[in-house]
Amino acid sequence: MNVDMIIQDVWVFQTATQSFIKKNVSIKDGKFYYISTTEMSNLTPETIIKAENQYMIPGLIDAHMHIESSMTTPTIFSKAVLRYGVTTVVADAHEMANVFGLEGLEEFMKAETELDIFHAIPSSVPSTTPELETTGGIIGLAEVAELLKQPKIVCLGEAMNFKGIAYEPESLIRQIIDLCKKERPTMPLEGHCPKIYDEELAAFLFSGITSDHTHQFPESLKEKIEAGVFIQFQNKSITPENMQVIVENQFYEYASIITDDVMADDLLHGHLNENLKKAVKAGLPIEKAIYMTTYTPARRMGFHDRGEIAPGRMADFILLNDLEEFTFEAVYKSGKKVYEQGAEIDYPTVIESFPATYQKSVNCKPLTVADLVIKVATDKDSVRCNVIQKQEVGTFTERITKEIPVKEGILQWQEADCALLIVMERYGKNGNISISLMDKPISEKGAIATTWAHDHHNVMVMGNTLEDIVLAQNELLAIQGGYIVVSNGEITGKCPLPIGGILSQAPIEELGGDLQKVRASMQALGYKNMNEIMSFSTLSLPVSPAIKVTDMGMMNTKTQAFYPLIFPEDGVLLNEDTH
Template identity: 55%
Template sequence: MIVDLIVKNANVYNSYLKTFEQKDVAIIGEKFFYIGEDTVNVLDTVQEIDASGQYMIPGLIDIHMHIESSMTSPAIFSGAGLAHGVTTVVADAHEIANVFGLEGIQAFLKEETIMDIFYAIPSSVPSTTKAMETTGGTVGIEEIRALLTSSRVIALGEAMNFKGIVSEPDSLIRQILNEIQQTRPFSPIEGHVPRVTGMDLAKFQYAGITSDHTQQTPASIYEKISSGLFIELQKKSIHSDNIAMIEKYHFHEYVALVTDDVIADDLLTGHLDELVRLAVKASMSIEQAIYISTFTAARRMGFQDRGAISPGLKADFILLDNLEKLMISTVYKNGTVQHQKGESFSYPKEKPVFPAQFYQSVNCKKLETQDLVLRASGEEALCNVMRIQEVGTFTEHVQRTIPIREGQLDWASCGLALIVVMERYGKGGHMSFGLVENALVGKGAIATTWAHDHHNLMVMGTTVEDIVAAQQSILDMQGGYVVMKEGKLTGSCPLPIGGIITDVPIEVSGKALKKVRQAMNDVGYVNTNEIMSFSTLSLPVSPVLKITDRGLFDVRTQANIPLIEEIK
């Protein structure tokens, strides 16, 4: 019998035993045919590879991620992800959907990729309601039905609207959940369930949600898994305490590693492979770390054709030079080499082409200094303030007393930053103001259109001059990220397609993002992930106090919070 490829003498990962065995692996076409010994005596082959000393594991599977977080298109992302051993992803394209609706998702679906990219239907576009945030597009029942015609749409993306899910039976998100449960009753339904426990957690599950990918603690992992939720661990949840909880109760069957968001500059050095290394560093065995980044992910999404090295499954695999460090030598997709150590990322021969209107989508008035005057009467005001944390994307809601001078709120004298969100889609031109603590030091500003999830224009600064300059730079670029310091542009990353992605190589956008991060640090922005922290100040489903073009909101109650609580 003739096979196409035999990988000889490899230390092959057996997903069913969670161990390595020295075997030969025979491949016919795009599938594994035989895993055993002495293939030379029973099989003829077109090609043979001696993998002595190497380790062979299944291709990595990332079942919860957003391609737009890497600020690029599916075709460009494919090459970068494959270089890190990722052969399959399930992408929730709710960022492009928030900007362009169904047209944006369909543009992603049209792109041809070597990596298998499946999609979860964005269930939260907008993430809350039109009264809380303005988006360029929406995803409702008709859009859901249109997307369900695609074989690459396999799940419902993260349901986030807490109030709509648990207490509003006629809300759009409940209608979407009902539609999926009726038309695709066995489809995975992904959840966004931060800091939800007890009866509220039960209400989420009763509505049909079966997973959570938000920041976890040992207690939340125990409660959620023991109540039946599947847990998807993103980077900020992979630490020794959480891993110890998983190990103690042997929770591996109910856990997968997911990236959720990998920014362009981070993608240069790692993707899901980096999380496997991090899990091992946090005291998970390498065998279990591989298991929860391949096998459990495949089973969660109903993939019966991948996730293990087994006869009849897709020949997606990685050869490793070093197991503990997950040092990748070669990546195979469908039995064909797609990346080798030392090579640069592979890209499509031609740049992806999007509809013309995708390149002219940021439509705001240019700010002037007088637009930023916060008028008030009296001597001082008690104000509601967002306090940024140094770890994670949650904020705190605090109150600060601010002096009123010459009829204006003198926020700058209190060491605070002013944040402004401007509607950018030509749907009313709403503009809201907020105050932020632990934001910037000295004179400067940060602006972006990569503002989760609505992607309106957001700018924050300590001087009105820097705020105006940053906002106008964003408009000139048609979207992206900029940092100003004392009147000078110190960092920028253009994202001209919808204000959220670019068609340049990852090496180019990643280098620009690195400079933006450094520029943010230079103006005093401190967080373990500066880009994501700033971008989610506008995300009204991430605790505790966030801002949109419609104002400040308490995330849990969805109550509008006034900037000025009381005049004294």
């Protein structure tokens, strides 16, 4: 029997027992063929690799992630993550769909890559409803029906509209869920349910959703798993306390490790492999961590052709020199080497060709200082205002009340240690502008602006001086999207994302370098968070607890009620066309 390759004397990860056994492994036609502890004298290989006690594990599978979070395109992303042992991903491209609708999603899906990219149906475009946020595209029942015909579609992407899912049977998201259950009854339905417990959790799961990838806490983790929820651990949920729950209860079958979002600068250093290593440091045995990044995600998504080293499975695998350090000697995709230690990324000369209009998609008026003067009708010297307070860990926010002076009909928000948070509709649909206040988000004078504003991706600007806000917003429009940081009248950080205001086709090293400068500039302004960029970009995500901002205003994300900037009994906001 002729085979393509034999790998001799390698410590093979046995999925069934979650242990390593020294074996010989043969590969034929891109798949594992015969695997045995005995010599393979009856096989004739084209290539022999003497592993010399290296370890072999299946290629890593990321079952929930967003390529757009890395701010790059599928072709470049593929090259960037193969070196980290990631051979299969399930991408939920709802960012692309929020900007360009079904057309944008189809443009994204047609990319040819070495990495196997499967897709989720974006279930929440917009994340709530068009009455609560303005997006460039909408994924409704007709679009879902079209996507269900696509073989690359393997699941329904994270369903996020809690109120619509749990308590509104006729809501669009419930209709989408019901359509998926009818057309693809065994397809996984992915969920997004942070801080939902008890009967509310039951109401959410009753719809048919069976997973959650949001921020997990040990006090609710066991409840969710026992309620039938498959847990997908993203970085911030990989804590010693959460891993202890998994280990003590032997919950390995009911969870996997994912990335969800990896920023372009973080992608310079790792991807799913880094989360695996973090889980081990947090107390998860290495064999279980491998199991939860290969087999359980494969089973969750119905991938019966990968996720373990066994005859007939795809020969996606990693050779490691050191299991504890988790250092790679080489990565193979379908039996072909796609990376070896020390090699530089060989980016393709031809990358995706997006429509020219995708680079001219940010359409809103340039701000002036006059636009930012907040006029108030009141007979009082000060008014009570609803103010957003961010946390330094995670992306949660809360609403506080502040007494803010009013002088000659102008709100003196700077005297109350506040900053303006502005969201401007950028699709040319309604010209909405919302103005909110934040409690001391930065300590130095400056501003931050982006079009990477979850998930509607309108223009979002935050700052504590009018001139810096205007400069940041004007420069953002000039580069047609991305991130801008301004300090004392100077641009200190810039990361252009010209494709839809969310993507770049620059090499990851260049893109990551630009984003590092943005991050450093945010830190220099005193913006504090474990992930400054994600924290800022989710200030506009109206499905993340507890208070977020869209172009319609400041919203309670659970009740979906909007808060006025000024308490009505204290005064009235006079700015025209401002929410």
